[in-house]
Amino acid sequence: MELIKVKDYDAMSEEACAFLVERINRLENPVLGLATGSTPEGLYKRIIEKYNQNEVSFKNVKSFNLDEYVGLEKDNPNSYYYFMKDKLFDHVDISLNNVRVPNGAAADLKAECEAHEAAIKAAGGVDVQLLGIGANGHIGFNEPGTPFTSTTQVVDLEQSTIEANSRFFDSIEEVPTQAISMGIETIMNSNEILLLVSGENKADALAKLMNGEVTEELPASVLQNHAKVTVIADEAALSVV
Numbered sequence: 001m002e003l004i005k006v007k008d009y010d011a012m013s014e015e016a017c018a019f020l021v022e023r024i025n026r027l028e029n030p031v032l033g034l035a036t037g038s039t040p041e042g043l044y045k046r047i048i049e050k051y052n053q054n055e056v057s058f059k060n061v062k063s064f065n066l067d068e069y070v071g072l073e074k075d076n077p078n079s080y081y082y083f084m085k086d087k088l089f090d091h092v093d094i095s096l097n098n099v100r101v102p103n104g105a106a107a108d109l110k111a112e113c114e115a116h117e118a119a120i121k122a123a124g125g126v127d128v129q130l131l132g133i134g135a136n137g138h139i140g141f142n143e144p145g146t147p148f149t150s151t152t153q154v155v156d157l158e159q160s161t162i163e164a165n166s167r168f169f170d171s172i173e174e175v176p177t178q179a180i181s182m183g184i185e186t187i188m189n190s191n192e193i194l195l196l197v198s199g200e201n202k203a204d205a206l207a208k209l210m211n212g213e214v215t216e217e218l219p220a221s222v223l224q225n226h227a228k229v230t231v232i233a234d235e236a237a238l239s240v241v
């Protein structure tokens, strides 16, 4: 794992932007694995700036999102589909035919998980997978205890995750209790992984990831087994490493 230490959230976003833009420009038909949450927001803002300065184009990019809440329609402002359109897709030249966010409102969720997995394979796999990390060490919505052999599936969210994400909802009762998430194996199959970590509330998880054992109890620890991982972390996130 390569660790890039930066000062703060802005510096992390800047560094991550340079990293992704370099890959998008270098790869002929880039396939990106994208993430939601507060962590990548600054990165998406900067990428849009680069797009507006003609320094990057998404014309040949395909993307697959990591996860989506079960039960939320695409036009629900709390859905991850909505987030992606709002924070990135609507502002760059990506074709919506080339993006796939799991459909959490699908009638047959199992079939939807299989379809997500199959679409990733059909695209030739993910070149660069962007990840954040939960304070409990989750990646995507793969909570502690998720088998490393998991592929895209419906998962139950931990109470701590529901509480952490309730900040985006009007009330905690509105936070879905389930999600579709790419599995650990799906994530590990990507060629390259970029993990962004910012803030003190992620410091324990990051310290365990960097120094602890590889265990399903800390899903992110599996990244130690991947050949090409870059971690960009700020000082607050590194405060207990």
Ligand code: GLP
Pocket (backbone or CB within 6 Å): 035, 036, 037, 038, 039, 040, 066, 067, 131, 132, 133, 134, 135, 139, 140, 141, 161, 165
């Ligand atoms: C969320 C998402 C993850 C994200 C993580 C951290 O629940 N499902 O994909 O990486 O938890 O979120 P944030 O970046 O908002 O701290």
